[in-house]
Amino acid sequence: MKIARSFFLSILFSVSLFALKAQTTTGTPRLQLTTAQVDKINKVNNDLKEDLQKISPNLSPENRAKSINEAVQKKEDAMKKILTVDQYKIYRSGMEEQARKFKDKLSERSKQMQNSGKN
Structure with missing residues (x-):
């Protein structure tokens, strides 16, 4: 479960880079x-x-997740300094929406894979 969470975090932050760009x-x-x-x-x-x-792929899932979180927190701190309060609210809202959409897609793909394995 922790490995799946770490993988999800890695993918999510890759998507967040794309969304932010x-x-x-x-x-x-x-x-x-x-x-x-x-x-x-x-x-x-x-x-x-x-x-x-x-970030080394050889790290344990926990240490990998910690390193990812630290990198993302560094980005968030920088964004708070760059954007106004109102801009930051809009930015966070957009990022949260992107994360929800991505999580929904992952969930749907997981269900499809489970269903295809039953056939």
Whole structure:
């Protein structure tokens, strides 16, 4: 179960990178980002990507999850400094929606795999 949770966290944060990148390009009107904010967020995205890539796959699931959480917390701290309070609320709402959609897709695929195994 812990391995599945760690895997889910890894995938979720990969999706969050994609979602954040989409928000900074296609979501600019929604967040009303300045050019300076977009530049800073792109740097945060790149830093998070590098931090996640540095995490060893040989770590235990617990240590891997801890490292992922630390990298994501670092990103969240940076985002709070870059965005206004209202922008951050919109950003978090978008990220939570992306996470829900991704979790729903994983759940649906899991059910499909279970059902195909019964045939």
